[in-house]
Amino acid sequence: MAYIDQIIMFCAGIWMTAAGLGYMQVNTQVPWVAKVTRHFKWMGPLLTVLSILLLFEPR
Numbered sequence: 001m002a003y004i005d006q007i008i009m010f011c012a013g014i015w016m017t018a019a020g021l022g023y024m025q026v027n028t029q030v031p032w033v034a035k036v037t038r039h040f041k042w043m044g045p046l047l048t049v050l051s052i053l054l055l056f057e058p059r
Contacts, residue, residue, distance in 0.1 A: 009050070009054070013051060014048060017044030
């Protein structure tokens with residue numbers, strides 16, 4: 001249970017990447033949701049990389 005933060009960040013990053021690249025359906029009828037979802041293309045991979053880097057941080 002010590003790495004629950006990294007697990008949640010990794011899963012959120014994978015989800016954000018999939019949503020940003022169009023692999024998952026997101027309600028794009030709402031303008032602000034479409035605008036935020038476009039940023040998921042770079043925020044998802046960044047969150048995934050950060051979670052992997054934090055996994056190797058000395059405790």
